[in-house]
Amino acid sequence: MRVLLIGGAGYIGAHCALAFLDRGYRVGIFDNFSTGSMDNIPSGCEVYTGDINNVDQLNPVLSLGWDGVVHLAALKAAGVSMTEPEIFARNNISGSLNIICGCSEHAIKHIILSSSAAVYGEPKYLPIDEQHPTNPENYYGYTKLSIEGHLDWFDRLKGLTYASLRYFNAAGYDLQGRMQGVERDPANLIPVVMETAAGIRSELQIFGNDYDTADGTGIRDYVHVTDLAAGHVLALEYLVETQTSITVNLGSQSGLSVLEILDKSREVSGKSIPARISDRRLGDPAKLVASSAKARELLGWEAQYSDLDTIIASTWEIYKGFVK
Ligand code: WQD
Numbered sequence: 001m002r003v004l005l006i007g008g009a010g011y012i013g014a015h016c017a018l019a020f021l022d023r024g025y026r027v028g029i030f031d032n033f034s035t036g037s038m039d040n041i042p043s044g045c046e047v048y049t050g051d052i053n054n055v056d057q058l059n060p061v062l063s064l065g066w067d068g069v070v071h072l073a074a075l076k077a078a079g080v081s082m083t084e085p086e087i088f089a090r091n092n093i094s095g096s097l098n099i100i101c102g103c104s105e106h107a108i109k110h111i112i113l114s115s116s117a118a119v120y121g122e123p124k125y126l127p128i129d130e131q132h133p134t135n136p137e138n139y140y141g142y143t144k145l146s147i148e149g150h151l152d153w154f155d156r157l158k159g160l161t162y163a164s165l166r167y168f169n170a171a172g173y174d175l176q177g178r179m180q181g182v183e184r185d186p187a188n189l190i191p192v193v194m195e196t197a198a199g200i201r202s203e204l205q206i207f208g209n210d211y212d213t214a215d216g217t218g219i220r221d222y223v224h225v226t227d228l229a230a231g232h233v234l235a236l237e238y239l240v241e242t243q244t245s246i247t248v249n250l251g252s253q254s255g256l257s258v259l260e261i262l263d264k265s266r267e268v269s270g271k272s273i274p275a276r277i278s279d280r281r282l283g284d285p286a287k288l289v290a291s292s293a294k295a296r297e298l299l300g301w302e303a304q305y306s307d308l309d310t311i312i313a314s315t316w317e318i319y320k321g322f323v324k
Pocket residue numbers: 076078115116117118140167168169170187188189190192204205206207208217218219220258281284
């Protein structure tokens with residue numbers, strides 16, 4: 001089987017490449033290398049450089065005959081999506097439509113979308129299941145939800161089956177140390193904590209400690225990227241076997257607070273990791289935790305590496321190499 005990972009040079013994409021290779025797939029990578037890195041790409045992958053907004057670059061690659069496409073090429077900074085919606089509209093919506101139309105026109109039967117818990121917005125109940133209302137609080141979440149809607153139409157009209165995987169908070173690194181690239185200028189908690197531990201940043205700002213949680217800081221559902229990657233392999237195999245589209249959450253089903261992440265990072269790294277309490281970040285809910293019962297039931301997916309120790313230890317294993 002041949003699978004094309006669009007955005008496959010990124011953090012999640014490269015881990016997906018490892019998972020598909022480990023499963024015996026032939027893997028192609030299509031990436032514009034704007035944020036991804038050639039260093040991330042495991043050996044044995046076919047690499048195609050191009051942009052999803054350039055159909056003259058995209059379509060010749062889509063025409064090479066793929067059993068499935070995984071679409072991971074999206075901008076994900078929710079805060080930036082609220083100040084610069086134009087780049088999110090062009091990349092996350094127009095670029096995704098180029099991929100969907102290209103798959104349809106080149107007889108590709110299955111597509112997997114890297115979607116996000118951001119489609120849900122402020123939780124009405126916890127844990128969040130796939131029946132939860134979808135009211136995204138930021139434009140990034142809306143771009144993901146809108147692409148899910150287009151996929152549903154292309155399934156109904158053209159038989160392009162899809163699996164939309166709604167990631168909660170992706171974290172951790174390959175346990176065999178096969179991934180060395182780190183995100184440039186991250187905004188997410190764990191890479192920011194790790195940059196502070198490595199001395200790349202002077203301190204961590206804790207965005208509010210007055211939430212209605214046990215220690216007052218925000219709680220999120222962190223899911224190990226290796227677990228996420230395994231979900232993509234299982235999802236493609238589900239589509240091939242059943243020819244039926246699905247939308248599922250991928251989360252650990254357990255919540256961790258900012259302070260729990262910080263305390264474990266200090267313990268594992270042995271670094272002081274200076275931190276101070278600052279104002280809440282606009283749009284941050286107090287707590288987000290997934291129900292992944294549907295992924296377990298339909299795909300047989302289980303989060304195996306998404307515990308606090310494994311997530312922090314596997315991340316520090318990479319960042320300790322950058323200590324100043
Ligand atoms: C986690 C917690 C912050 C940074 C985002 C996107 C979402 C998805 C995952 C792609 C919160 C706190 C953070 C910092 C902090 N992206 N925090 N100081 O906001 O849950 O989700 O990434 O799909 O769409 O919104 O992740 O890591 O930014 O924040 O205190 O410097 O850490 O308030 O409680 P978030 P995050």
